[in-house]
């Protein structure tokens with residue numbers, strides 16, 4: 001069984017996230033998604049609309065997602081890859097190159113981001129900011 005992992009906040013879930021999750025799952029048999037905790041979001045400089053529990057609930061309902069784990073730190077990826085027997089690490093290419101150090105432990109692939117949608121854009125447009 002080929003296991004894939006990806007990381008993110010996945011707030012205000014949108015079709016860009018779904019495109020990423022669908023492609024990540026298509027590259028293996030089992031997809032683990034590590035969702036940033038609310039505390040880690042603060043470290044990332046993000047404030048999510050939905051809290052961790054609700055973002056986890058939403059992601060667990062997606063057919064491409066097999067398991068959801070928490071992301072608490074930048075440093076946990078090697079441990080996650082080893083402990084979960086991960087074969088492939090996938091991220092959107094806005095992270096291109098940032099996680100190449102994982103190549104010692106698993107394959108690393110950056111997928112093209114979906115243009116025209118982002119959680120930030122959704123928040124701005126809903127707030128009436130053009």
Ligand code: C2G
Pocket residue numbers: 007008009010011016017020036044071074090091092093094095112113114115116117118119
């Ligand atoms: N994404 C995408 N297309 C978009 C928006 C997001 O492909 N239009 C991808 C991102 O590249 C990322 C994933 O969807 O791979 C989740 O995006 P975010 O929730 O914004 O995650 P991020 O804040 O980038 O957190 O340790 C890694 C971080 O936790 C990644």
